[in-house]
């Protein structure tokens with residue numbers, strides 16, 4: 484079987500063929516092919532300035548924002564307000580793991596280092612963020628957070644699953660990986 488693939492880029496009102504490639508099953512594709520790089524591109528929201536960027540999925544750790552030059556993805560835990568959370572859910576190409584917590588909650592504070600460790604272990608391909616439900620009570624209500632800490636995993640803007648109660652880093656990572664495949 485021969486596969487044939489053509490890629491069209493929009494240029495004004497005209498569509499022009501940007502790349503074309505064909506290959507036979509089992510033949511393999513040349514690494515670094517422009518077409519493959521295009522497929523690996525993801526839309527990423529800059530956590531610093533909220534601009535939409537396009538970044539190579541295979542080099543997320545090095546990607547910086549075209550507008551403000553801040554890193555687009557990393558292993559830092561993000562502090563989410565409604566604006567950034569909504570922007571990520573609407574436009575960002577990475578899965579998002581949210582820790583709903585509050586400063587008065589002992590188990591939440593105890594889990595904080597485990598959540599940061601989970602961010603390092605999961606790497607730049609998964610975003611980890613925290614929502615302070617005391618500061619952002621409307622978000623806690625909107626996402627129907629019944630108890631804290633609650634971890635919720637979002638993909639393509641939709642909640643995939645949630646877990647309540649403090650967990651060690653290894654359990655957080657295993658749970659996220661089981662959902663993300």
Ligand SMILES: [Zn+2]
Nearest residue numbers: 529532548551
């Ligand atoms: Zn930016």
